[in-house]
Amino acid sequence: KQEVTQIPAALSVPEGENLVLNCSFTDSAIYNLQWFRQDPGKGLTSLLLIQSSQREQTSGRLNASLDKSSGRSTLYIAASQPGDSATYLCAPQAGTALIFGKGTTLSVSS
């Protein structure tokens, strides 16, 4: 059974810092891995999807890497802004189901 762990659970930083959020998963037999953002009381917004054959994916200030063999993914956020404050969720996919971690709650102060 896939288990997903995200570290740290919470993070508070001043605006402008570069950040690394970590995700580890126990079953490396995945097809892809997605990173989502969840704002309080809201739904999930897809940020990046990395196919199992890829090593990394970039979108604007976000860069996600995937090391499938070691069961790890990282989300790098460059030059953080207050608008980045949210919970970030990692979700590897095997079959049609995404298995989510508990997330990292990020707070960026101005």
Place this chain on the structure above:
Amino acid sequence: EPEVTQTPSHQVTQMGQEVILRCVPISNHLYFYWYRQILGQKVEFLVSFYNNEISEKSEIFDDQFSVERPDGSNFTLKIRSTKLEDSAMYFCASSFGTWGVGSGANVLTFGAGSRLTVL
């Protein structure tokens, strides 16, 4: 930008009552999903649906749950006899494809959620 629409946004019901949560997925998407999130806990997969049948379901999705696509636009989740532990935020999602298809097709679009409170 296309979005997934869910109704109701919040429903309060008595234990033992039937509840139907409704979703309108993105029009050209082919795969439909329900997830739930109990307050303070992880988002959990319930079920995926493709070509008018269940593709995959989790252990949570027992005989009390059912899904249906009654017409070309709606996708529903029914809970037959609600329990206190069914209280959660229920998220509907859709995607054009799934694993093995081009990377963009795998991306899930989630709705804003339906909060179910069972008293």
